[in-house]
Amino acid sequence: MKLLTITVPSYNVEKTLAATLDSLCVEEILPKLDIIVVDDGSSDSTPEIAQKYAKAYPESVRVISQPNGGHGSAVNTGIKNAQGKYFKVVDGDDRLDKDGFIALVNGLEKTDADLVASNYKKVLPDGSDAGTMEFTGVEYNKIYSFDEIPVDGTIYFGIHSSTFKTEVLKASGIELQHHTFYVDAEYAVLPIPAVKTVLFLKDCVYLYTVGAAGQSIDMANFVSRYDDHLRVVKRVASFANECDCSDKHREYIYSAAAKLCFTQYMLAAFYDENLERGQVRARSFDTWLKGDPKLYNALAKSLYIRFLRATDFRFLPRSVKLKSAVRAVSRAFKRLTGRKKLTY
Template structure:
């Protein structure tokens, strides 16, 4: 029987969570229509053994694919290359999908050919176990209706947790993410967009996204530590937009520029998290001069504190520094 959905689980030292995500997936009544790939990225714990256990128990639906360590992007690249399902979704090993809604979603996939399907997700607070569904659908879009991207835009673009893409779109256009790098989820969101013709928002919450973890790449400490990697992805996304600019329709370009602009705002915030000294102000000014002249950047697409920072010629950087810290301490979806 044809597989309808390939689910890639990037797994590096994921023994703590892997039973949870796989245990939920194998509850699906449509398990025989799923192609579940545990991509073991050179783990040194029991990740491979857990993956092998599920492959042995569900040989027609679960595959363990072990490879040398190459980072998050490399696991997705491997998944794209080896996917057998008509559609493709990434589920991080520390997150999980709702099995009941997954059955409903697989039923939908039997009768659609839409390039990009966007579904709500739960934000699950790892500290207090509260969860809620953030709003993902713009007001000018209806649930369950197929749109053509050349006629209807998506602004702002939703997160990676909402994404399900047609596998052939990824494979035929050779979508590849950076390896040995953080923040490549933005590449996964944006790199398919030049090839997306149709999209649909479907009101079937699927993804449970675990937030407020100390080791997340969006935590304050990790953002500072990985500043250069974030900057690298900003550079690569900008180059990708430039490379494809001639073939983009206005809605595709607006979507990609909007997301890149918000990445640039994040890079400004990361810089501003440095100690309050003149060297930080000079770094902010230098980075902004570069993006203002050479990057696809729209200040209207970024948040108000970052616009204040720019308009003040970075004289407000101490104020924004403390605001950014306060927000990161208090806001977890």
């Protein structure tokens, strides 16, 4: 049995896949790795590049080609075919830091935690540093029971930081949606009820490329794929209500769902350049969310959301940066109502 399966969802990544696989095929630890490149119906030379690595490292690299099903489908395929004790996703346009990667593998050999969470870095396409994402409020190299983890909105087990025990993923029955962007949010939530223990590691392992043209997180693309994100939000919100889990697990899931809901409001009410469409979307989403009073009231903690609700989403600020949006909203509220505070 291999120690770690790394699944590489790959769709038309001929420009970046070699760099990704070079960062995974680290000589010192390669015998412990099960690397699965899932070619998700690519129309470029992605499968040929992947096959070169499979031939060079036949004991550690495999290629699975499938009809295009989207990122979620590729991750599902990786989980079903995993041979490692642990499982990690590395996209075909990202990389792993060598030292951090070795430290992760060494850590996995010494633990039996259900989830190993490590820090990661954002990098620009030219390789320059764009910021480090770190866990705070926890002790590194300590195994926590899930009930010991603070659930205050600061802890989030995103796809770039998470290495799950494979049997936990399979026991959870996780099945990400096909042909849908942003299912990484499902990956961060659906296995959680099966997670009993968590180990936090300080080393930065994942190098997450940001700022590349055409990325799903580009705001114009984000807005155009509003319905994809909405499907993910609705699935996570439904899961929060229906999953069989402890109160602490449910609290974490609700916290993650609230973050997704806030993003959904922002896509409609702040980032959509089509004001009329944004208003319709925001009102529709708000009406839907009323069906979940816990989430609806959780979003009321945001001054921005409360103001938008109070004005029936007629005031959709533009030409201000997100960080100054609350100040802009507050000033506008005073002008419109004469009241100093936005309260119900």
